[in-house]
Amino acid sequence: MTSPIIITGVGKRIGYALAKHFLAQGLSVIGTYRSHYPSIDELKTLGATLYPCDFYDDIQVQSLIDELAKLTQIRAIIHNASDWLPDPVLTKNAPSKSATFAPSEVLQRMMQVHVSVPYQLNLALEAQLRAGADGNIGASDIIHITDYVAEKGSQKHIAYAASKAALHNMTLSFAAKLAPEVKVNSIAPAMILFNAEDDIAYQQKTLAKALLPKEAGNEEIIDLVQYLLNSRYVTGRCHNVDGGRQLK
Numbered sequence: 354m355t356s357p358i359i360i361t362g363v364g365k366r367i368g369y370a371l372a373k374h375f376l377a378q379g380l381s382v383i384g385t386y387r388s389h390y391p392s393i394d395e396l397k398t399l400g401a402t403l404y405p406c407d408f409y410d411d412i413q414v415q416s417l418i419d420e421l422a423k424l425t426q427i428r429a430i431i432h433n434a435s436d437w438l439p440d441p442v443l444t445k446n447a448p449s450k451s452a453t454f455a456p457s458e459v460l461q462r463m464m465q466v467h468v469s470v471p472y473q474l475n476l477a478l479e480a481q482l483r484a485g486a487d488g489n490i491g492a493s494d495i496i497h498i499t500d501y502v503a504e505k506g507s508q509k510h511i512a513y514a515a516s517k518a519a520l521h522n523m524t525l526s527f528a529a530k531l532a533p534e535v536k537v538n539s540i541a542p543a544m545i546l547f548n549a550e551d552d553i554a555y556q557q558k559t560l561a562k563a564l565l566p567k568e569a570g571n572e573e574i575i576d577l578v579q580y581l582l583n584s585r586y587v588t589g590r591c592h593n594v595d596g597g598r599q600l601k
């Protein structure tokens with residue numbers, strides 16, 4: 354059995370596609386999920402080890418850490434799990450409440466899922482990640498999946514963007530801390546997959562933001578993850594997958 358690749362948020366879309374990619378290679382995959390979709394049962398059938406864990410629940414997070422700490426070696430951790438919460442729209446009559454969450458709750462949730470849990474997992478699993486390199490330089494990996502808006506900001510997802518910027522800053526710190534066995538990199542996507550609720554007008558507006566106006570698809574992320582895992586020299590960097598948005 355190979356040293357496992359741990360992927361957070363494997364229930365759907367990019368996380369699910371990443372899990373399937375590595376399972377198809379016959380690699381050992383450990384996935385975390387919050388909602389139980391049919392995809393979870395499929396991944397189990399394909400041989401994945403899956404842990405339910407809502408990152409907003411500290412007890413569940415600690416249980417996950419305790420389980421993963423029993424491993425002796427880890428090939429990679431891919432921090433994919435993410436909650437794309439918009440900022441609350443406050444009104445004059447309700448200055449501190451919004452339809453769903455107050456500003457403090459939105460920021461706390463964004464920092465919890467995008468910063469606190471990756472931070473805790475990276476610290477708790479340092480020894481297993483170093484062991485996963487089998488004494489070879491750069492042979493194990495942490496990948497933080499951030500977002501193009503970490504560098505650009507966002508007018509409607511301020512807390513989300515700030516938390517993704519913090520996640521990238523952890524790439525810099527952990528890359529220095531865990532070298533030379535462990536590489537640590539960020540992947541900053543822009544328009545990979547639309548959501549079902551994205552109407553045509555939103556899709557057209559979003560596509561127009563890039564030099565390459567397209568919905569990139571899972572393969573763009575999968576191929577970059579594979580490139581980073583194959584590398585023995587690339588670390589401490591952010592790798593944008595954004596169709597040249599910064600030049601538009």
Ligand SMILES: NC(=O)C1=CN([C@@H]2O[C@H](COP(=O)(O)OP(=O)(O)OC[C@H]3O[C@@H](n4cnc5c(N)ncnc54)[C@H](OP(=O)(O)O)[C@@H]3O)[C@@H](O)[C@H]2O)C=CC1
Pocket residue numbers: 361362363364365366367368386387388406407408409432433434435436437466498499500501541542543544545546547
């Ligand atoms: N799709 C895109 O175009 C872009 C994606 N990205 C980034 O790429 C990554 C994957 O994107 P995508 O597949 O679209 O993400 P999705 O939002 O579709 O899925 C994210 C996954 O994370 C899980 N998750 C969310 N909140 C929690 C939580 N509190 N505890 C545990 N798990 C949680 C979700 O579970 P559940 O199903 O229960 O909600 C889901 O499985 C993310 O980090 C995202 O920010 C960045 C830019 C663009």
Ligand SMILES: Nc1nc2c(c(=O)[nH]1)N=C([C@H](O)[C@@H](O)CO)CN2
Pocket residue numbers: 434435436437500542543544545546547548559
């Ligand atoms: N966790 C998620 N983060 C992001 C998503 C998503 O669906 N889930 N989607 C985007 C958008 O594609 C955005 O980049 C363009 O509208 C950003 N982050």
